[in-house]
Amino acid sequence: MNGFGFEDMMLITGFFLIISGAYCIMRTYHMLKIIIGMEIAMKAVTMFIILAGYLNGNIELAQSFVITVIVVEVVVAVVSAGIVVSIYKKYGSMDIRNLRKLKG
DSSP states (O other), X not given: OXXXXXXXXXXXXXXXXXXXXXHHHHHOOBHHHHHHHHHHHHHHHHHHHHHHHHHXXXXXXXXXXXXXXXXXXXXXXXXXXXXXXXXXHHHSOOBGGGGGGOOO
């Protein structure tokens, strides 16, 4: 059979998701778009974990890892969104270049 199988399509889709997430992170200065790009790349990681579990025949273990990754991903997204909101309140903009003005 000369076609792409399920595993091949999952790999291709995952790589496109990682590339599009990285492009979204690198191409913009808007902090919410950076968070969205990070989330897109993390969805590809969860898809790769499920694919690895499927290929190993250990799908239950992969699903438990994915639940853990999703929880960590949500925590990171909420904390970074909180930081973005506070920077927006301080500077009136969500431009990442405003972070240079912060002093500790």
